[in-house]
Amino acid sequence: QQQVKQSPQSLIVQKGGISIINCAYENTAFDYFPWYQQFPGKGPALLIAIRPDVSEKKEGRFTISFNKSAKQFSLHIMDSQPGDSATYFCAARRGNTPLVFGKGTRLSVIA
């Protein structure tokens, strides 16, 4: 049973455009929702995270939107740049348990 469903699997965006990646979850006990960014040949690294008591968190060009009633959260990358080309993973966790990751989205930003 996949606990965190991520879409799309791959995404191509023009430079300057908005990249949007979506995740959905079933377990209402999840209380922490991070996004990780992975460049080729590297391990994933924390990009941005949100707790369910807020609906949006913004850090520079990266924004998480959180919809608790729909059990969905999404990553928005504004003014996408070629350097943003990477694989993005959403994740979730309940309390002190390990993170559960989505299957990843490969983002390509083309000039």
Added chain:
Amino acid sequence: DADVTQTPRNRITKTGKRIMLECSQTKGHDRMYWYRQDPGLGLRLIYYSFDVKDINKGEISDGYSVSRQAQAKFSLSLESAIPNQTALYFCATSDLDGYEQYFGPGTRLTVT
């Protein structure tokens, strides 16, 4: 120097061989994790350890074993490697609250 190191970085082995992947960290974290990454399947948790005396199975522990030799060292073993264990393996660490996991550079394992 990298905070989380993994050795080897690449390994090719034959079916039936025993292989050990090693992870070391200098972050002083208590928690360590082993993940497997496959295309289209994301990151799946194999084993995790919240301290030296604590070992827990993850989502896909069958065919794997681990050893937590010290706070800084966490090894993953494949007792008898099989081709479908060909994957990219990541070690990660976190502090007690576990909010941020720090990943190593990965080990690419090929089982022929």
